[in-house]
Amino acid sequence: MLASHEQQTQTTYRIIYISKLTKMMILLCGVIHTGLFLFFALLNVDSSKAKQSFGENNINLTAISEKWLSYANLLEDSGLNSFWILGTVDFVAQILVLFFMFRLFGLYEKGEIFRVQNCRYLQLIGITLFSYGLAMIFLPALVSLFINLFFEYQKLEIFYYFGSVELTQLIWGSVILVISWVMKEACLMKAEQGLVI
Amino acid sequence: MAIIVNLDVVLAQRKMKLKDLSEILDITIQNLSVLKNGKAKAIRFTTLDALCEALDCCPGDILHYQTKSNTELEQD
Numbered sequence: 001m002l003a004s005h006e007q008q009t010q011t012t013y014r015i016i017y018i019s020k021l022t023k024m025m026i027l028l029c030g031v032i033h034t035g036l037f038l039f040f041a042l043l044n045v046d047s048s049k050a051k052q053s054f055g056e057n058n059i060n061l062t063a064i065s066e067k068w069l070s071y072a073n074l075l076e077d078s079g080l081n082s083f084w085i086l087g088t089v090d091f092v093a094q095i096l097v098l099f100f101m102f103r104l105f106g107l108y109e110k111g112e113i114f115r116v117q118n119c120r121y122l123q124l125i126g127i128t129l130f131s132y133g134l135a136m137i138f139l140p141a142l143v144s145l146f147i148n149l150f151f152e153y154q155k156l157e158i159f160y161y162f163g164s165v166e167l168t169q170l171i172w173g174s175v176i177l178v179i180s181w182v183m184k185e186a187c188l189m190k191a192e193q194g195l196v197i
Numbered sequence: 198m199a200i201i202v203n204l205d206v207v208l209a210q211r212k213m214k215l216k217d218l219s220e221i222l223d224i225t226i227q228n229l230s231v232l233k234n235g236k237a238k239a240i241r242f243t244t245l246d247a248l249c250e251a252l253d254c255c256p257g258d259i260l261h262y263q264t265k266s267n268t269e270l271e272q273d
Contacts, residue, residue, distance in 0.1 A: 195238040197228050 012111060019108035026105065030098045037091045040083055067166075071140045071159055078147075078154050085143055093132040100125045114183075114190045122180035130173025136166045201261045204233045207252050221251045 068090075072082035104121040112118065137160060144156040208215065215233065219226040224244065231237050245256055252259070 192238045195231060195236060197224070197232045197237045197240050197244050 012113070015108055015113065016111055019105045023102060023105040023109055026098055026102045030095065030102065033091070033094060033098065037087070037095075040087060043083075067136065067161055067163075068140065071161075074156065075143075078156060080147070086139070089135055089139060093128060093135065096128045097125055097132075100128065114187050116184070116187055119180050119184040119187055122176060122183055126173050126175075126177030126180050128173075129176060130170060133166055133169030133173050136169055137162050199263050199265065201263050202232055202235050202237070202259065203261050204229075204248075204259055207254055207258055208233075211252055213252070218248075218251060222247050 068082075068086050072086055075082040075085060100121045104118060104125070107113075107115060107118050107121075140159040140161060144158045147156055208218065215226055215229050219229050222229075222244075224247075232240065240260075245259070248259060249256060
């Protein structure tokens with residue numbers, strides 16, 4: 001019993017330590033991500049470029065995920081700003097996941113592991129990842145449809161992207177969503193455990 | 198729930214306070230209060246054993262089963 005308690009304390013200590021490190025990494029990632037977005041946002045005020053090269057093409061930055069680059073080129077050819085159309089979706093999804101993870105690891109850092117709030121953050125991460133997976137598949141098609149219906153640009157082709165990347169994204173979203181429900185059950189069990197005299 | 202905890206009745210019969218019982222059993226007064234108010238989800242055999250020993254009673258004196266019809270009648 002004592003050994004088990006000691007082990008639990010060691011595990012909690014480990015969770016707190018690793019969470020602290022993870023929180024810092026998430027913060028760094030968020031800063032880099034926001035910085036890049038702002039950089040491209042400033043660049044794209046008057047242009048439709050979504051890529052930027054530095055030096056003799058040694059450093060290439062892109063505001064849009066690789067999967068959408070061909071569609072971004074198509075939008076640019078039609079005179080549309082691919083960065084604002086596709087880049088913002090990428091940015092919002094990723095920054096939301098980073099924000100929820102930052103809050104979640106903040107709670108873990110405080111040693112609050114089985115809390116309803118943690119389950120909520122996990123659930124939000126799962127929903128965001130799953131929605132992002134759906135957006136990966138349907139966003140280009142929806143954008144094309146919307147532009148074709150409401151704007152007088154040249155007709156855009158309707159694309160659907162479905163491959164291992166999109167499927168992996170959907171799987172991750174579902175897995176995290178299920179884990180959040182498992183955690184919710186664990187929280188309920190812990191609450192009941194507190195009422196065992 | 199159909200199980201009623203009569204700890205307050207037994208304590209009154211023994212003219213004992215919850216604080217005294219908590220000292221005898223080495224269980225926090227908060228936990229005993231949860232048990233007394235019927236908010237507990239479960240009771241360990243060890244706790245029940247200690248309670249019976251401290252109060253010199255049987256488990257049936259502390260825990261009482263009330264049928265659903267009885268409960269409804271009481272509520273009416």
